[in-house]
Amino acid sequence: MxxxxxxxxxxxxxxxxxxxxxxxxxxxxxxxxxxxxxxxxxxxxxxxxxxxxxxxxxxxxxxxxxxxxxxxxxxxxxxxxxKRAKKPKDPNAPKRPASSYLLFQNDVRNELKAKHPDMRNNELLSTIAKLWADMPQEQKDEYERRNKLAKDKWLAQKAIYEGKAEAPAVAVSV
Known part of the structure; x- marks a missing residue:
């Protein structure tokens, strides 16, 4: 109604x-x-x-x-x-991991800059995007695996930071 x-x-x-x-x-x-x-x-x-x-x-x-x-x-x-005040980010909070594409971009960027030192940044990013698009899935899977490992580590750190999970227990000798 x-x-x-x-x-x-x-x-x-x-x-x-x-x-x-x-x-x-x-x-x-x-x-x-x-x-x-x-x-x-x-x-x-x-x-x-x-x-x-x-x-x-x-x-x-x-x-x-x-x-x-x-x-x-x-x-x-x-x-x-x-106006809503933007919530300040805690500098001690764990940083979100890079995506699989960003991992690839970081690996390839320096190599491309060395080959083409006069290439502008937007052209460089376009070239990297084309390389990523043309890359076979098997090679992309390696970057996705690295991303998954980094994300799992980040989620564990985030849970500890937010107090949702117990920190690893330390053995105390008496």
Missing amino acids: ATDTNAIEFAKLQLVGSLQGLAQHLRECAMVAEAYGHTLMGQPFPHLPVNGQFPMGMGPPVMPVAQENGKKRKRGEDAEGK
Whole structure:
């Protein structure tokens, strides 16, 4: 039923927006007709803009997204209406591992730079991307295996860092 209510509300808002647009166009049409009448009588019409242009009418309404408290909020704002502060990253947190493509890119970049020292960076990256695309799957599997090992290690470090897993126990001699 909530979906039907939302659909009805949206359709109602579209109708209201269309009627407002129609009313604006009718007002503009009435002004043009009045100006035409004054032109026929030889009197200047003061209400028209200098270049004869009219301001653009409103488009159809966009369905507002209401929050729990019934207030609308703008994109990129939190509940208080202020911009959200970017959460600072902890420099001690474990770094996410490089993807298999980045591992390949790091391996090949220096070799290509040595062969082509005058090649611009964007050309270099395009060449590396083409090499990766043309590479047989067996060679890609090696980079994917390296990525999987690094990712498993990172997940273990992340779990320890976040306190979800116990740190390895250290034997204490008495």
